[in-house]
Amino acid sequence: MTVFTCEDSPDAMLTCIYDAWDSRLGHRNIRLMLEPLYETELFCSYRHIDADSEKAGKVVRSIQKKISPGAWRMVYRCAMSSNPEKLEIIYRFLLYGFAYGSPALQMLQEPAVAAFFELDRRTGNEAHRFMEFIRFVSFPGDVLVSHISPKSDVLTLTAPYFSDRLPSEHWIIIDDTRRTAAVHPRDGEFYLTRLSQEEFDRLSAPAREDDPYPDLWKGFFRYISIKARENKRCQRGFLPLWMRKHVTEFEP
Amino acid sequence: MEVKQNDLSLQEKLNILADAAKYDVACTSSGVDRRGKKGSLGNSLSAGICHSFSADGRCISLLKILLSNDCVYDCKYCINRVSNDTVRATFTPEEICTLVTEFYRRNYIEGLFLSSGVVKNPAYTAELMYRTIFLLRTRYHFNGYVHVKAIPNAPAELIQELGYLADRMSINLELPTGESLRRLAPHKSPSSILRPIAQIQSGIENYRLSIGKERKMERHRTNRYLSGTIFDTAANPQLNSRETAGLLPPHTETPARIPPARGSGSGPLPAVREGKPFVPAGQSTQMIVGAARETDFQLLTASQYMYQIYDLKRVFYSAYIPLNEDPALPSADTAPPLLREHRLYQADWLLRYYGFQASDLLSEDRPSFNVLLDPKCDWALRHLELFPVEISRADYSQLLKVPGIGVKSAMRIVSSRRTAPLSFEHLKRMGVVLKRAKYFITCGGKMMYRIPIEENFITRQLVGEDRKTAWELEHPDSYRQLSLFDDFHFHVQPQPDDLMKSATGQL
Numbered sequence: 001m002t003v004f005t006c007e008d009s010p011d012a013m014l015t016c017i018y019d020a021w022d023s024r025l026g027h028r029n030i031r032l033m034l035e036p037l038y039e040t041e042l043f044c045s046y047r048h049i050d051a052d053s054e055k056a057g058k059v060v061r062s063i064q065k066k067i068s069p070g071a072w073r074m075v076y077r078c079a080m081s082s083n084p085e086k087l088e089i090i091y092r093f094l095l096y097g098f099a100y101g102s103p104a105l106q107m108l109q110e111p112a113v114a115a116f117f118e119l120d121r122r123t124g125n126e127a128h129r130f131m132e133f134i135r136f137v138s139f140p141g142d143v144l145v146s147h148i149s150p151k152s153d154v155l156t157l158t159a160p161y162f163s164d165r166l167p168s169e170h171w172i173i174i175d176d177t178r179r180t181a182a183v184h185p186r187d188g189e190f191y192l193t194r195l196s197q198e199e200f201d202r203l204s205a206p207a208r209e210d211d212p213y214p215d216l217w218k219g220f221f222r223y224i225s226i227k228a229r230e231n232k233r234c235q236r237g238f239l240p241l242w243m244r245k246h247v248t249e250f251e252p
Numbered sequence: 253m254e255v256k257q258n259d260l261s262l263q264e265k266l267n268i269l270a271d272a273a274k275y276d277v278a279c280t281s282s283g284v285d286r287r288g289k290k291g292s293l294g295n296s297l298s299a300g301i302c303h304s305f306s307a308d309g310r311c312i313s314l315l316k317i318l319l320s321n322d323c324v325y326d327c328k329y330c331i332n333r334v335s336n337d338t339v340r341a342t343f344t345p346e347e348i349c350t351l352v353t354e355f356y357r358r359n360y361i362e363g364l365f366l367s368s369g370v371v372k373n374p375a376y377t378a379e380l381m382y383r384t385i386f387l388l389r390t391r392y393h394f395n396g397y398v399h400v401k402a403i404p405n406a407p408a409e410l411i412q413e414l415g416y417l418a419d420r421m422s423i424n425l426e427l428p429t430g431e432s433l434r435r436l437a438p439h440k441s442p443s444s445i446l447r448p449i450a451q452i453q454s455g456i457e458n459y460r461l462s463i464g465k466e467r468k469m470e471r472h473r474t475n476r477y478l479s480g481t482i483f484d485t486a487a488n489p490q491l492n493s494r495e496t497a498g499l500l501p502p503h504t505e506t507p508a509r510i511p512p513a514r515g516s517g518s519g520p521l522p523a524v525r526e527g528k529p530f531v532p533a534g535q536s537t538q539m540i541v542g543a544a545r546e547t548d549f550q551l552l553t554a555s556q557y558m559y560q561i562y563d564l565k566r567v568f569y570s571a572y573i574p575l576n577e578d579p580a581l582p583s584a585d586t587a588p589p590l591l592r593e594h595r596l597y598q599a600d601w602l603l604r605y606y607g608f609q610a611s612d613l614l615s616e617d618r619p620s621f622n623v624l625l626d627p628k629c630d631w632a633l634r635h636l637e638l639f640p641v642e643i644s645r646a647d648y649s650q651l652l653k654v655p656g657i658g659v660k661s662a663m664r665i666v667s668s669r670r671t672a673p674l675s676f677e678h679l680k681r682m683g684v685v686l687k688r689a690k691y692f693i694t695c696g697g698k699m700m701y702r703i704p705i706e707e708n709f710i711t712r713q714l715v716g717e718d719r720k721t722a723w724e725l726e727h728p729d730s731y732r733q734l735s736l737f738d739d740f741h742f743h744v745q746p747q748p749d750d751l752m753k754s755a756t757g758q759l
Contacts, residue, residue: 106667109678118681132301136358144357162359164288165295169357187290212262213354219263223271224316225306228573228588234309238302248360249304 001041003031006049006087010079013087014056016049020091027095032087063094068102074120081123082151089115126150127157133239134158135248136171138211144171145203147246155182155192163190174203214248221249265341266351272321272332273367275575276424276538277568281313281362281397283533284419294356294363294396296419301362314365314399315355319343319381323369327426327437329543331575332369342371345384349392356396363397363419364388370403378406378414385417397533402452404444411448415455420533420565423448428554432544435580449562452535456563459530468563469534471604474659477648478607482556534565541596542572542589543581547619552599552610559603569596595621602627605659606652624715629655632692633707633714639692640699643674655714656689676700688714 002025006016013034020030031044040046063072078090093116096104107113136144144166148154155175159182162171167187174181179200184190195203244250260268282300302311320342321332331338348366355361366384371377381400388394400418402411415421423445427433430442457467471483478484537558539551555567571588574581599621602608606628613627614620622630632639632655641650643665651662661683665674668682675695680686690700691710703710 100671103671107671108664108668108682109672109674114678114681132303134359138358146359166293166357167288167290168293213358216263216266216351217355217358217360219267220270220315221304221306221312223267224274224312225308225310226274226573227308229308229310229571229590231309232307235305235307238305238309238311247304248358 001029001031001044003033003041003044003046004049005033005035005037005046006051007035009051010076011053011056012049012051013079013090014059015052016087017091017094018052018055018059019047019049032091034084034087063097066101067094067097067104071097071102071105074105074116077123077127077157078116078119080127080153080157081119082153083119083122086119089119092116123152123154123157126152127154129243130154131158131161133243133247134162134173135246137248138213139203139205142170144169146171146173147176147204148173149176149245153178153180155180158182159184159190159192172203174200214251218249218251260339260341262347262351265343265347266317268339268341269318269321269343270316272338272369273316273318273365275331275570275573276316276365276367276401277310277570278399278422278536278538278566279311279313279316279365280536280566281399283565284397286395288395292393292395293353294394296363296395296397303359303361313362314397315352315361315363316365317343317348317351317367319348319366319368319377319384320371321369322371324372325370325437325439327439328576328578328580329426329436329540329572333576336576343384345380345387348384349388349394352388352396353392353394356394363399364394365399367401368403374403374405375407375410378403378410382410382414382417385414389417399533402448404440404448406448408448408451411451412455415452415531416528418531420535421452421531422536422538423452424538425554425558425567426538426540427544428539428546428551429544432546436544446562449535449537449564452531453562455530456534459528459532463527469565472659474605474648474663475607478652479649480609481607482559482603482609534563536566536568537564538568538570540572541569541593542586548592548596548599548621549610549614549616549619551596552603552614555596555600556603556610567600569593569600591623592621595627599627607649625711626655628653629688629714633711636705636707636710639705640694641692642697643679643693643695644669654689654692656685656687656692658683 002023004016004020004023006012016032020032023030035048037046060072063075075090075094078086083089089112092112093104096107096110096113100107104113105117108117130148130150134146134148136146139145153175155173155178159173162173162182163184166184169184170186171184172181174195179195181193181195181203182190183193239247280300281296281302283298284296285298286296288295300313302313304312306312318332320340321338322340322342323330323332324334326333326335348364352361352364356363364385366381368377368381371380381403385398385400388398397420398418399420399422400414402414402421402423404423411421425445426440427436433440433442433445456469460469461467468483471481475481475483539554541551551569558564558567571590571593572582572586573588574584574586577584599608599610599613602613603610608631613631621627625633632653638650638653641654643651648662648666651657651665652659657665661679664682665679665684668674668678673696676686676690679689679693679695686700691703691705691713693699
């Protein structure tokens with residue numbers, strides 16, 4: 001068994017898929033894993049693959065052409081997932097995808113396709129939830145800053161939505177777990193960046209004291225609930241506790 | 253005593269007017285797709301976005317407030333009725349606009365839901381609302397979702413103008429029979445509610461025709477594959493007058509629409525403005541469940557009627573919560589009929605997505621929903637002759653009738669069975685709820701277990717499954733974890749004869 005490994009970035013993963021396919025070792029004899037590897041197996045040889053944007057681009061093009069543009073969006077969402085098995089899941093789906101073309105997306109009987117479909121659905125749902133539950137805090141200079149700690153890397157999945165929603169605002173969405181940020185200048189295009197420790201600390205400062213709106217919102221949130229219908233369990237089903245970390249109305 | 257408006261801070265006003273608005277159910281931000289544009293704030297997604305969930309588990313999507321709770325009407329069930337002694341507050345249009353834009357920028361909300369008590373008179377109130385929305389759209393450049401309540405008896409011109417600014421409009425039907433409306437909402441009449449609904453409907457139709465769409469609102473795309481749905485114009489058996497007996501509108505023998513009011517005597521309304529959206533997300537309404545003596549059958553028939561005749565996008569149901577003491581109302585300690593409300597929503601979905609008609613689910617002889625079973629299971633058990641359904645051959649509409657199979661999973665079944673046969677294991681992974689579906693389907697000619705197709709047996713099985721959910725709905729948050737330690741006071745004090753026994757060594 002040969003194991004192809006790479007770091008957790010879209011380019012590296014796609015290059016890894018390219019090289020694994022190209023190795024001609026037989027799909028049954030290879031596996032794809034993400035680094036870091038915690039336990040290596042004795043009877044496996046490991047090959048580290050470095051990101052190569054040219055190879056990655058080829059994979060993207062062939063997915064779009066041979067399967068469908070929608071399939072590429074699904075692959076991208078899966079690549080953003082927090083599941084450690086994601087690379088293997090994508091690879092096993094692509095076997096079907098390249099063999100059958102776009103009908104492969106409908107073959108939910110196949111465990112490989114079903115796993116891929118499920119992973120895509122989960123990541124998509126998480127991204128959607130963060131579109132709903134991201135909260136901005138107003139910083140001096142009319143900058144809106146938001147912190148999130150998602151499980152999957154939803155930054156690139158949510159930022160386009162916010163650049164459509166708030167086109168004429170300065171805003172930053174910061175992924176606390178990965179220390180990455182989507183920055184959007186007023187009337188411009190958003191870009192992704194990695195934050196240094198100093199920048200991160202500056203942007204994590206507590207909210208402005210003189211901003212009345214968080215308190216107004218908390219008051220509204222309390223009063224809009226009907227006492228006679230109270231059902232915290234239903235609330236937790238829609239808005240799980242782990243997502244409430246940076247949500248204004250649940251701040252103590 | 254006169255309460256001075258100026259004494260209230262913005263926070264107090266917001267709290268009072270949110271508190272007063274919370275009994276309105278509709279909080280959806282769905283039905284319209286609109287891209288953002290530079291220089292203005294906001295966009296809209298047709299799926300709708302919930303931004304939070306309040307402690308009662310209801311979604312908060314819009315800033316749901318009243319413009320004012322200073323109402324001159326005296327509807328018996330309403331918290332803001334004029335005979336109630338509550339603090340009255342009124343927002344200025346600017347206050348609302350700032351709240352909406354500042355909340356929206358922080359991603360708290362998806363837009364505004366503006367309703368109001370009737371201040372002074374309907375015309376004055378509607379004008380205040382119009383001023384607010386006009387400011388919001390023009391000076392504050394707000395491009396997000398706006399839902400406005402039309403005030404019954406407001407001038408037709410103002411409703412027309414509001415329609416060009418709002419995404420959705422609604423007028424609450426509240427009580428579906430003219431009789432209970434007279435009894436509980438003496439200032440409203442069936443025609444004062446239905447006339448604006450008809451007016452908005454014709455405005456929507458004109459707009460849709462002017463941009464080359466069909467007259468009727470789009471429904472979920474899967475309705476194309478069904479025949480005989482309530483939206484099907486060709487095969488639509490008109491609700492016969494017996495079914496709608498006593499329901500709104502008063503003259504059921506002519507299902508033709510009430511003509512829209514031609515602005516109170518001021519000549520015809522301006523024709524449709526070229527390409528200017530008019531209530532693009534459609535209109536909705538709301539009915540109270542359990543305030544008067546309406547049966548589930550009457551409520552559901554009224555909904556179907558509203559969907560068919562007035563082309564409403566949604567009908568909402570709100571379980572009656574006793575707020576006022578009144579001889580005409582249920583007593584103040586009535587629990588809100590949450591399960592009944594839940595069943596009505598289930599049935600409403602069956603009408604809009606599953607191709608059912610109100611008369612399939614209920615009838616005059618069986619006017620109430622089964623407490624223990626959801627409406628679809630209940631229907632399936634009465635139609636066992638149609639089951640079991642073979643997964644590999646049944647068409648989409650047949651699959652949809654199976655309890656435990658929904659719109660998504662039926663679609664997945666139809667598209668995936670083209671390539672290879674499906675097993676129960678596959679169905680489970682696709683999202684079919686086998687605990688209900690297993691009694692009604694076969695895969696490759698076989699049922700999952702040896703199951704007799706017998707009404708009593710299946711009912712017993714299903715009721716066992718469903719009772720838990722029904723109980724949880726009726727008793728939210730009333731469960732508790734059993735503790736082994738002295739939590740429930742299981743300790744029994746020793747009885748005299750126990751002492752005797754221990755003394756004599758019999759223990």
